[in-house]
Amino acid sequence: MSDQVYLNGEYLPLAEAKVSVLDRGFLFGDGIYEVIPAYAGRLFRLEDHIARLNNSLSGIRLDLNKTVAEWQAIFQPLLESDKDQYIYLQITRGYAPKRDHGFPEQAVPTVFAMCSEIKPFAGRLSGIKAVTLDDNRWQLCNIKAITLLGNILLRQEALDQDCAEAILVKNGYVVEGAASNLFAVIDGELITPPKTNEILPGITRDVILELAQANNIPCREDIIAEEALQNASEIWVTSSTREIVPVVELNGAAVADGKPGPVWQAMDQLLQAYKKSLS
Numbered sequence: 001m002s003d004q005v006y007l008n009g010e011y012l013p014l015a016e017a018k019v020s021v022l023d024r025g026f027l028f029g030d031g032i033y034e035v036i037p038a039y040a041g042r043l044f045r046l047e048d049h050i051a052r053l054n055n056s057l058s059g060i061r062l063d064l065n066k067t068v069a070e071w072q073a074i075f076q077p078l079l080e081s082d083k084d085q086y087i088y089l090q091i092t093r094g095y096a097p098k099r100d101h102g103f104p105e106q107a108v109p110t111v112f113a114m115c116s117e118i119k120p121f122a123g124r125l126s127g128i129k130a131v132t133l134d135d136n137r138w139q140l141c142n143i144k145a146i147t148l149l150g151n152i153l154l155r156q157e158a159l160d161q162d163c164a165e166a167i168l169v170k171n172g173y174v175v176e177g178a179a180s181n182l183f184a185v186i187d188g189e190l191i192t193p194p195k196t197n198e199i200l201p202g203i204t205r206d207v208i209l210e211l212a213q214a215n216n217i218p219c220r221e222d223i224i225a226e227e228a229l230q231n232a233s234e235i236w237v238t239s240s241t242r243e244i245v246p247v248v249e250l251n252g253a254a255v256a257d258g259k260p261g262p263v264w265q266a267m268d269q270l271l272q273a274y275k276k277s278l279s
Contacts, residue, residue, distance in 0.1 A: 003015075004077070004078060005017050005078070005112065005113065005114040005115075006074055006075075006077075006078065006111070006112065006113040006114070007019075007110075007111070007112050007113075008110060008111055008112075009111075011077060011078075014114065017112070019092075019095075019110055019112075020095045022095050022096060022097070022098075022099070023092055023094060023095050023110055024092055024093040024094060024095075024096055024104075024107070025090070025092030025093070025110060025146060026092075027099055028101070029145070029146050029147035029149075030060070030092055030093045031060075031062075031090060031091055031092030031093060031110070031145070031146045032053070032056035032057060032059075032060060032062070032090075032091055032143060032144050032145055032146060033088065033089060033090040033091070033144055033145075033146050034049055034050075034052065034053045034056070034087075034088075034089045034144060035049075035086055035087070035088055035089075035240050035241065036049045036075070036086060036087040036089070036240070037084070037085075037086045037118065037240045037241060038075075038079050038084070038085045038086060038087065038115075039084050039275055039278070039279065040081055040082065040083070040084070040279055041079045041080060041081035041082075041083075042278060042279060043072065043075060043079075043087070044203075044240075044275070044278070045203050045207065046068060046071070046072060047068050048203045048206065049203055050068050050071055052144065052201060052203065053071075053089070053091075053144075055142075055143075055201075056143045056144045056145070057091065059140065059142070059143040060093075060143060060145070061103070062091065062093055062109060064091060064109050064111070071089075074113060075087050075089075075113060075115075078113065078114070078115035079115060083117055084117065084118040085115050085116060085117050085118055086115070086116060086118055086240065086241050087113055087114075087115055088113065088114050088115075088116065089111075089112070089113045090110075090111075090112045090113075090146060091109050091110065091111050091112075092109065092110045092146070093107050093109060093110075094107040094108045094109045094110045095107065095108070095110070118241055121241070121242040121243075121245060122164070123164055123245060124242060124243065124244075124245050125260070126248075126260070127245070127246040127247060127248030127249075127258075127259065127260050128163070128164035128165060128237075128245055128246070128247055128248065128249075129162060129163040129164060129247070129248070129249040129250075130158065130163050130164065130165045130166065130167050130177070130235070130237070130247045130249070130250050130251075131157075131158050131161050131163045131165075131166055131167070131250070131251055132166075132167045132168075132169050132174065132226060132229070132250070132251055133154050133157060133158065133166045133167070133168060133169065133178075134168070134169055134170075135154075135168035135169060135170040135175055135198075136150060136154075137150035137151060137154070137168075138150065139197060139198075140197055141175075141176070141197060141198055141199055141200055142195070142196070142197045142198075142199065142200060142201055144200060151178045151179060152178075154166045154168065154178040155178040155179055158178065164245075165177045165178060165179065165180060165237050165245075165247070166178040167182060167229070167235075167237070167247075167250070169226050170198060172225060172226055173193070173223050173224060173225055173226065174193065174224050174225075174226055174229050175193055175198045175199050176193065176198075176199045176200065177237045177239075179239060180202075180237035180238055180239045180242065180245070181199065181200065181202040181204070181205040181237065181238045181239065182224070182235070182236070182237055182238075183205075183208065183234075183235070183236040183237075183238060183244075184224055184228070184229055184232040184234065184235050184236075185232055185233045185234035185235075185261060185263045186224070186228055186231070186232050186233070188218060188233075189218040189219065189220065190208075190212055190217055190218065190219040190220075190263060190267075191219070191220055191221070191222050191224055192205060192208075192209070192219075192221055192222075192224075193221070193222070193223060193224060194221040194222065194223070195221070202238060202239065202240075203240060204238045204239060204240055204243060204244070205238055207271065207274065208238060208244065208267060208271070209221070211267065211270045211271065211274060212267065215266075215270060217263065217266065217267070229250070230250065230251075230253075232255065232256075233255075233256045233261060234246065234255065234256065234260075234261035234263050234264055235247035235250060235255050236264055236267075243268070243271060244264060244267060244268050244271060246260035246261065246264045248260065
């Protein structure tokens with residue numbers, strides 16, 4: 001992690017960045033966040049990330065109007081041109097003079113950004129173990145809220161079972177991972193659950209669909225029954241910092257032959273080539 005961070009218009013050392021204990025992000029988790037990869041100093045799909053950011057802000061009724069160029073100007077001093085990194089941006093409703101559930105009338109949002117190096121995710125090439133768990137989170141998973149306790153508890157339950165991710169099940173259908181979107185190859189077709197309030201609208205998810213369509217890989221957005229997932233020939237989880245990670249074991253049973261599959265191999269190559277084409 002870089003020592004320099006951005007906080008409310010200032011760049012300062014991380015150790016000096018402080019917010020009030022009355023900040024609503026600290027008291028209520030009243031805020032949203034965004035994670036934006038940057039490869040060799042170039043932000044990846046910034047416009048899409050800012051569009052998602054604005055949707056999250058709108059979803060919690062927090063007004064903060066900045067253009068893509070204004071956000072880029074904030075982030076650029078935190079980036080290094082010789083590294084793969086990611087920006088973590090967090091915006092809360094800010095300080096209020098008293099603890100009250102209702103929105104304060106004059107609060108100024110707290111805006112914080114920091115930059116960290118993207119470290120290779122263990123299992124990204126060889127595959128990971130996953131477990132299905134009941135989705136007990138709140139109903140607005142499309143908002144990238146900082147109130148992630150539900151996700152944290154579910155992911156920790158997966159870790160406690162020696163799995164790298166929890167794949168969440170609601171009403172008999174799989175929706176996404178605790179910290180990722182979900183793809184499955186079923187009968188030769190790449191399928192991912194559709195965008196609803198039950199999943200985070202992932203940017204990497206959208207890129208994968210674009211690349212699949214452009215390269216004649218059969219794909220669609222559709223619901224996936226838990227039973228169908230158990231019989232999938234490939235399962236992936238995706239996110240901005242992990243990219244595309246194959247699941248080779250689900251609930252203690254091998255997925256197909258227990259190795260990353262051919263569709264994953266093709267898609268990973270397409271994604272890496274796409275990233276290089278933007279540099």
